Amino acid sequence: MTVAVLLADDQPWLRLGFRAVLDAQPDLEVVGEAGDGDEAAALVRELAPDVVLMDVRMPVLDGIEATRRIVASGSPSRVLVLTTFDLDEYVFAALRAGASGFLLKDAEPADLIAGIRAVAAGNAVVAPSVTKRLIETFTRQVPRPPADGRFGELTAREREVVVEVAGGRSNKEIADRLFVSETTIKVHVGRVLAKLGLRDRAQVIVFAYENGVVTPGTADA
Structure with missing residues (x-):
């Protein structure tokens, strides 16, 4: 195509x-x-x-x-x-x-x-290194809105995936860290996007930082 x-x-x-x-x-x-x-x-x-x-x-x-x-x-x-x-x-x-x-x-x-x-x-x-610098710099300057209740609708595994995506990691890197297949991670990411009403991984990163799911520096571990 x-x-x-x-x-x-x-x-x-x-x-x-x-x-x-x-x-x-x-x-x-x-x-x-x-x-x-x-x-x-x-x-x-x-x-x-x-x-x-x-x-x-x-x-x-x-x-x-x-x-x-x-x-x-x-x-x-x-x-x-x-x-x-x-x-x-x-x-x-x-x-x-x-x-x-x-x-x-x-x-x-x-x-x-x-x-x-x-x-x-x-x-x-969004390259991982640039993601961290960008988000960490500007989330300190942007007031956070009230916590988004949609995050509570995610499963424990889906919440883990959100944190990993916020760290700028690829599906393969997340799969390796969580000891599951890359296909499984793709499914989880798709469900996260659907439940949170987001378009793509870039919006997941912003959502995670704005709602305190991760804070500057915590997605690096």
């Missing part, structure tokens, strides 16, 4: 570069380009891309609000945020808005391609 990608960036030369890299892949196709967040949200409605490569800072409507609108619309399109800095408060806001992950703008082409494929497959693209 070909993954349809929408590019949203206010710099034409960057879009040109991304298009050249992505269109060279047999399974990726750039189906549209947007120069601001408002245009990006409109093109998502029109083109229904699988993945939106979304810049954070854009005129008219920024990438965060555009992401929020896309997710709130119920669109199946996944948003992969691009940023200049890996510790950018806007990135955390984008994850909270429903983005499936983020990459640095200067990421290697291979990482960009792999990230788009991963997001299209329903996975989060």
Whole structure:
């Protein structure tokens, strides 16, 4: 299957570069380009891309609000945020808005391609080391809402999986730590997403920290 990608960036030369890299892949196709967040949200409605490569800072409507609108619309399109800095408060806001992950703008082409494929497959693209720095930095600055009662509906094993996902670990790493098969972990993650009403692993990470399921530093053990 070909993954349809929408590019949203206010710099034409960057879009040109991304298009050249992505269109060279047999399974990726750039189906549209947007120069601001408002245009990006409109093109998502029109083109229904699988993945939106979304810049954070854009005129008219920024990438965060555009992401929020896309997710709130119920669109199946996944948003992969691009940023200049890996510790950018806007990135955390984008994850909270429903983005499936983020990459640095200067990421290697291979990482960009792999990230788009991963997001299209329903996975989060947030490197474990960056996840820890990002979340630990900004959860200290963001007031936590009241504890979410949905967490209490999870089984003991599902709660363990949430903690492991919050540590930025892959299904294989979680399976090894919990001494079960990778397939079993995939099933647990799917159930966690369904019970918590979340789109993907990136939102599980944010949910875990915002609701005190884990606190900065505790997901490393």
